[in-house]
């Protein structure tokens with residue numbers, strides 16, 4: 020099974036971006052950790068990042084057409100992008116909303132997600148380990 024791990028804006032800056040909030044793991048280290056975890060779980064993992072909303076929308080269309088499960092850290096778009104919500108709503112396979120930080124104990128604008136009510140589940144606040152947990156869940160449930 021192939022799982023798409025899709026990351027939105029600023030997540031390429033992991034490691035240098037507000038390390039007290041997002042930790043010191045770089046984006047390339049995150050990609051490596053996801054790929055290794057995926058290999059151990061027997062998954063093919065395709066990790067991508069974009070700073071362009073339309074590109075994320077198109078990747079979600081691709082996932083919808085291919086019936087692929089998605090781990091989605093939409094970054095700031097989580098909080099306001101109806102376009103990302105509408106694209107994620109087309110996924111038939113499971114989709115997990117993921118946040119490295121615990122958005123519920125941050126600014127009030129981060130406490131609202133336009134995605135949470137249309138996704139399968141949400142992981143927040145577990146640092147980059149959340150991606151590995153999401154992949155473990157996908158290995159068990161991704162084909163439902």
Ligand code: DQA
Nearest residue numbers: 029094095117118119120129
């Ligand atoms: C984030 C939380 C968002 O509020 C923020 O805009 C991000 C990252 C997280 O992983 O904690 O870019 O999704």
